[in-house]
Amino acid sequence: MLAPPPIISVSNLSKTYGSGFKALKGINLDIKRGEIFALLGPNGAGKTTLISIICGIANLSEGRVTVGGHDINSDYRAARSLIGLVPQELHTDSFETVWATVSFSRGLFGKPKNPAHIEKVLKDLSLWDKKDSKIITLSGGMKRRVMIAKALSHEPQILFLDEPTAGVDVELRKGMWDVVRGLQASGVTIILTTHYIQEAEEMADRIGVINKGEIILVEDKAGLMQKLGKKQLTLHLQQKIEAIPPALAPYKLQLSSDGRLLTYDYDTKGERTGITSLLTDLRNAGIHISDLDTTQSSLEDIFVSLVRAP
Ligand SMILES: Nc1ncnc2c1ncn2[C@@H]1O[C@H](COP(=O)(O)OP(=O)(O)O)[C@@H](O)[C@H]1O
Ligand SMILES: [Mg+2]
Structure with missing residues (x-):
């Protein structure tokens, strides 16, 4: 059209x-x-x-x-x-x-x-x-x-x-x-x-x-x-891993280069965040976490990061 x-x-x-x-x-x-x-x-x-x-x-x-x-x-x-x-x-x-x-x-x-x-x-x-x-x-x-x-x-x-x-x-x-x-x-x-x-x-x-x-x-x-509704969960691992186990592929996790952080993007406006099952599946895969935190990208954050960029 x-x-x-x-x-x-x-x-x-x-x-x-x-x-x-x-x-x-x-x-x-x-x-x-x-x-x-x-x-x-x-x-x-x-x-x-x-x-x-x-x-x-x-x-x-x-x-x-x-x-x-x-x-x-x-x-x-x-x-x-x-x-x-x-x-x-x-x-x-x-x-x-x-x-x-x-x-x-x-x-x-x-x-x-x-x-x-x-x-x-x-x-x-x-x-x-x-x-x-x-x-x-x-x-x-x-x-x-x-x-x-x-x-x-x-x-x-x-x-x-x-x-x-x-x-x-x-x-x-x-x-x-x-x-x-x-x-x-x-x-x-x-x-x-x-x-x-x-x-x-x-x-x-x-x-x-x-x-x-x-x-x-x-x-x-x-x-x-939609960007506003996106949140990111960061998992700090007790022990570093070399790769993400195949069983966790559906979560589309990202592994930091030092192998110690996993990040997971989820939608707060979705029906479920998937966090509970992710934590269960991590445990089943033998991955133990020492800490976790979440960040939200608000329009305010997007705006501030855009206008602060050099
Ligand atoms: N007549 C002018 N002569 C020189 N510089 C100007 C003039 N008008 C605006 N500026 C400069 O141009 C920039 C943009 O101004 P402006 O368009 O008024 O911004 P905004 O409306 O987004 O606040 C500012 O740095 C301002 O100081
Ligand atoms: Mg103006």
Whole structure:
């Protein structure tokens, strides 16, 4: 089956700032239509730089980006019209009303007035009863939602949320996720950046990990969760062995080079871990253990080891 074309395609993208600093190094990334994609990485990884380039706010140094098939350099207007952006830094000290601000944003994209659309956006974001309020009078959470309303005012197919919940309290964060899921249900493709692992885990269909300007992992959340469920049991042997006895082959054990450690991978989400029968079979094979320990690879561990790698 032929996969549908990606809604965003980034190939061999590099960015060197005027200072000479290389913020992105050969990024390759496809975003699927309709997905929620989380770009996860520590501060300074290059998340905002990548988003800024795709949205046409910053220039790329090398490579190519297409949005809905339109090259962001040669076909900028067509590409940009498909995108709504909620930037990391919110500028919302406005004495304008919610309605005026959101309507004005639509106008910036050269779209004809469409009060029915603005009304729908404000209602979807639970801002309708605030439409005549000045933005400066709103709570932090409402201001964020106004920013999303502005980004959706011109009916984009893609919404970028750059650190949407940084500094937002738990309650508001939950509300934000409900909004994002609602948008996805209405057909919008969503790309969000975060440095919170849990956020990526909760929200995204796929997660890309970025560090020091490089994408170091892109995976379905399901695949990542499977890694999360994997545990490893390490058995310290009383006496070293030369080889794993054939009777123990089904356990797919690994023997350390010094012959003193056996490791066993098991799935905590499986029906049974197999540990009890493994211990029995070891004893039957005449192998005695002096100690054992287990380790779990959590997404946190995976993330930390990935971003710590030299
Ligand atoms: N205008 C700029 N000039 C020079 N360096 C920059 C500029 N903007 C960002 N950087 C640097 O590029 C790197 C990536 O920044 P950024 O994309 O903002 O990361 P993130 O959003 O992941 O925190 C950082 O080291 C940052 O200091
Ligand atoms: Mg950033």
